[in-house]
Structures are given as C-alpha cells and as structure tokens.
Amino acid sequence: MSDALIQIRNLSKIYKLYQTPMDRVKEVISPTKKKYHKKFFALDNVSFEVKRGETVGIIGKNGSGKSTLLKMVAGVLTPSSGSIDVEGKLSALLELGAGFNGDLSGMENIYLNGTLLGYSREYVEKSIPSILDFADIGDFIHQPVKTYSSGMFVRLAFAIAININPEILIVDEALSVGDMRFQQKCYRKIREIKKTGTVLFVSHDTGVLASFCDRIIWLDGGRIFKEGRPDKILDEYQAFMSYDVKEMEAVTVYKSSDIDSEEVEEDMGQSRPQAFGNGDGFFETVRLINQETEKKSSIVAGGDPIYIDFTLKIIRHIDMPILGFTLKDPLGNTVIVTNTHFEKIQLEPLVANQRYHYRFALEFPYLRSGKYSLDIALANGTYQAHEQIQWINDVLIIVVRDPRPYQEGRGYLVPTEITLEKVN
Missing domain, CATH: 2.70.50.60 (abc- transporter (atp binding component) like domain)
Incomplete structure (x- = not known):
C-alpha cells in the first residue's frame, strides 16, 4: 500500500483563448466545426506524488502554473486531462478571502468554510475555541469580514485551515500578508502537521522553502522543469530569476x-x-x-x-x-x-x-x-x-x-x- 497522500498523473489544464468574444460564438455555431481559439496549457502533463509527512514547495515565475496546480489538488478547478488522487482530510488556504462571504461575520464564515471543506457543524463547533485563540482578532470575529484588513483576513483564514486538523494542508503564498509574529505562529503549526500529514505550498520566500521543504518542484511553462532537494534547486532558481x-x-x-x-530606454525597465x-x-x-x-x-x-x-x-x-x-x-x-x-x-x-x-x-x-x-x-x-x-x-x-x-x-x-x- 502506497504511503502517498497525493498522487498526480499526467495532469493538464487547458484554456481556450479567443481573440474576441464573437469568436466564441462563431465556434459554437460553425457548421464545419472550425476552431477560433488557441490552446493555452496552464499545466502540461505534470506527474508527481507527495508522501505522508513530506513538505513540498512549488516554485516558478509568475504564470508557470503554481496556483493552477494547487487549485486542482484542492478541488477548486477540474483537470482537462490526467488524474488527482487525494487520501485524507484536506484544507487549503488559496487566494486571500477565497471562500469568505464579505457580508457575513467572521463567526458565520467559520461555519461557512467548514461546510465548504466538508466538515459537519458539530465538528466545526468543537474547533471554534482553537480557531478563535489562533486567529486572535478579538471582537472583530462578530463583524462582517468586508471590514477586515488583509492581515485579519489571513489570520482568520489560516486559523480555520489549520485548526480542523487536516492531513493535507495546501497554502498558496497567503502567509506573506501576516505580521512576523503571526507567521512564526503559523510555521510552528505547520511543523506539527508535518509530523503526521502532508504540506504542499507555494512561496517566493526561498528562506522559508529551504527551512520547511523536503523537496522542491520547479514549474516553468506549465511543466516540471526540475525537481529535487532544496539544496539542489533553490540556489539555481534564485540565479535564474535574478539573471536577465x-x-x-x-x-x-x-x-x-x-x-x-533625458533619453530613457523604457524596454529595459x-x-x-x-x-x-x-x-x-x-x-x-x-x-x-x-x-x-x-x-x-x-x-x-x-x-x-x-x-x-x-x-x-x-x-x-x-x-x-x-x-x-x-x-x-x-x-x-x-x-x-x-x-x-x-x-x-x-x-x-x-x-x-x-x-x-x-x-x-x-x-x-x-x-x-x-x-x-x-x-x-x-x-x-x-x-x-x-x-x-x-x-x-x-x-x-x-x-x-x-x-x-x-x-x-x-x-x-x-x-x-x-x-x-x-x-x-
């Protein structure tokens, strides 16, 4: 029996790009089935697995497919082809405020998020004391979340994601918003999850990746460019990103x-x-x-x-x-x-x-x-x-x-x- 909690096989996500909205209509009604779109591979034939107790960091320049990959693992996006097998309770912290209703209070959003993550109301109620203690936003928990600062948003979102005891935690760059003390608090909790579960996250902070990750996957153009231990990948990645x-x-x-x-070569930026x-x-x-x-x-x-x-x-x-x-x-x-x-x-x-x-x-x-x-x-x-x-x-x-x-x-x-x- 495999000890992998996440298994990804030949995963692709293809988007159809049209030059104009009318081209979409033309394609639908074309009697000859003429194609008016170009295919864009956000992910192209990606395969890997993540074992229990392993923390994997995903790196790559903007547009390389990092967020698309995490959203598909979290079930937010459906693949165009390939398969994703996830074993165990999963919690995801993706885009800031994703899954929150701005008109509802923080407390109401705890229940809403718990439902979206597939947990019963009773289970969420048992988790509320630890969520409130971790978020530490005081009476704001009873205010509409549309009044929250970005820091308060990430505090509550991470508190929900981390305190329902997931076996798989997915984080997409969200911790960069929190203050230093809260970040340290989050990383201590991530270390606890690593003991029995799996963490998959995207970050541009190579120091964090080097400290937490057992393995790095480098995406480029929707494909896995390189994969390996942090000490083999991160220095090369930094030089790659710095050099133009x-x-x-x-x-x-x-x-x-x-x-x-007075002349400025604007293309050099x-x-x-x-x-x-x-x-x-x-x-x-x-x-x-x-x-x-x-x-x-x-x-x-x-x-x-x-x-x-x-x-x-x-x-x-x-x-x-x-x-x-x-x-x-x-x-x-x-x-x-x-x-x-x-x-x-x-x-x-x-x-x-x-x-x-x-x-x-x-x-x-x-x-x-x-x-x-x-x-x-x-x-x-x-x-x-x-x-x-x-x-x-x-x-x-x-x-x-x-x-x-x-x-x-x-x-x-x-x-x-x-x-x-x-x-x-």
Whole structure:
C-alpha cells in the first residue's frame, strides 16, 4: 500500500483563448466545426506524488502554473486531462478571502468554510475555541469580514485551515500578508502537521522553502522543469530569476549619461542611478570586469577575481581624494563597506581638468545567490572630515550565483584581497 497522500498523473489544464468574444460564438455555431481559439496549457502533463509527512514547495515565475496546480489538488478547478488522487482530510488556504462571504461575520464564515471543506457543524463547533485563540482578532470575529484588513483576513483564514486538523494542508503564498509574529505562529503549526500529514505550498520566500521543504518542484511553462532537494534547486532558481541578459547589459556598465541624459530606454525597465555631491568631479564610467578574461562580467560567484573599473573626470583640484564602495543586498542592507582609507591606500592629488582611470581589484566575497547593488563614492579630505565630491547609489546591479551547496545560516565573508591601481 502506497504511503502517498497525493498522487498526480499526467495532469493538464487547458484554456481556450479567443481573440474576441464573437469568436466564441462563431465556434459554437460553425457548421464545419472550425476552431477560433488557441490552446493555452496552464499545466502540461505534470506527474508527481507527495508522501505522508513530506513538505513540498512549488516554485516558478509568475504564470508557470503554481496556483493552477494547487487549485486542482484542492478541488477548486477540474483537470482537462490526467488524474488527482487525494487520501485524507484536506484544507487549503488559496487566494486571500477565497471562500469568505464579505457580508457575513467572521463567526458565520467559520461555519461557512467548514461546510465548504466538508466538515459537519458539530465538528466545526468543537474547533471554534482553537480557531478563535489562533486567529486572535478579538471582537472583530462578530463583524462582517468586508471590514477586515488583509492581515485579519489571513489570520482568520489560516486559523480555520489549520485548526480542523487536516492531513493535507495546501497554502498558496497567503502567509506573506501576516505580521512576523503571526507567521512564526503559523510555521510552528505547520511543523506539527508535518509530523503526521502532508504540506504542499507555494512561496517566493526561498528562506522559508529551504527551512520547511523536503523537496522542491520547479514549474516553468506549465511543466516540471526540475525537481529535487532544496539544496539542489533553490540556489539555481534564485540565479535564474535574478539573471536577465538585456538587464545585465544595462547595469554592468555605468556611464555618466545614465544620469544626465533625458533619453530613457523604457524596454529595459531600469531605474536610473542617483548621484549627489559638490560637482568638483564625477565618475564617467564604472564597469565590473573579470580579471582573468578582461571582459565585462554579468554573473559573479564567491572567490571570483574581479575589477571595479572606473574613470574619473576632475573639474577642480582635489588635494586628499578618498575612493569608497558599498555593496548592498536586495533589501538595501549594507553587506560590505570599504574605501582607500580602510585599505591604507594613499591616493595622489587629482588635478583639475584631468581624467583618471583606476581599477579596484578584489576577490569577490562569498554571498548568497541573488541580486546586489553597488554604490561608489569619491570624497576630499580625511575619513573623519571630508566633503563628498560624488556619491552614486546603485551604480551597478550585480547578480551573484553561489556555486556551493545551500547551508542554513551561512553568513557573509569579506574580500580576501583588495588593491587599487591607476591605469595609464
């Protein structure tokens, strides 16, 4: 006897796409049975199973079929072909507010949801104390849910889904709405369900997926692109989602015209770097260069030897120049700060109306896969008292792909070598 609670075989979901509403009518009345639609495969021949006690995360870019898959497992959508076998009590938390009647109170919606999930009124009544305690929304439970905030919505919805003791729990990104404490409360409950049941959920939070999932299924274009353990899939997925060829062509080379020009290449979808300073000089170009190939770099990994290659145009004489760099993560948190003062590099004065070309050589630090931004700055004076000549926020966007296996709690490492050289 199989210990799988969910078995999916050759599952497909096909939608008919019509150019106009009239094409739908034409197809119905056509005497020759002419087709006026195109087929769109939201899911295309997907097969897998989920065992008891297993937590499976579903990842993929928007439109890859994640939500469609969960809705079919939950019974909200019917397959176009293939089969789904589900063994055990199932509870699903899909779209925010799904299954709720906005005009009914929270209490009335508890009974409504219980009925939709197939539970008797008596069973729901026994679960109400634990639902109310978990949701913790006070007297709002007696108010119409249309008056609820999104946070209150997800509190009540998850409290219902989790406290009817399901053997299978399905969650589609809903927990991203709740506050941090409530999320932790939910994850503790999910851990309890994992001991005897099965959890299937969609999330864009790779940290959560790495912590909770035994297996990751990566969907792309309605098909299973890859499947395996989190440490085999997630880093590759992050690099895949971060990397776009056109975008990288736009952000691995900075030119001063990126700020000054009135022309914007809209198809690149890039915000402009922001600069400030006193105008005594400015960065003309900034590039990321691979030391070994001497070519512009698009993706880097920890340990890669790189140059931050840049040219300066000096307007007025700078007696005591300081050059600095700041690397930031996607949330804007500083990962690494360094400058010529820290590195004990003494720069010669910069002469007015001259152009200077420098290369800042370093071994790139080991960072988690993802997208990072680089700030660059030129100042005049001492580290304790200086005037900003030019500081450019997010001058380059760097995609990091860490080739090492995923390690829980892995931290940042500083560069092992930094040198600055003037290029003639």
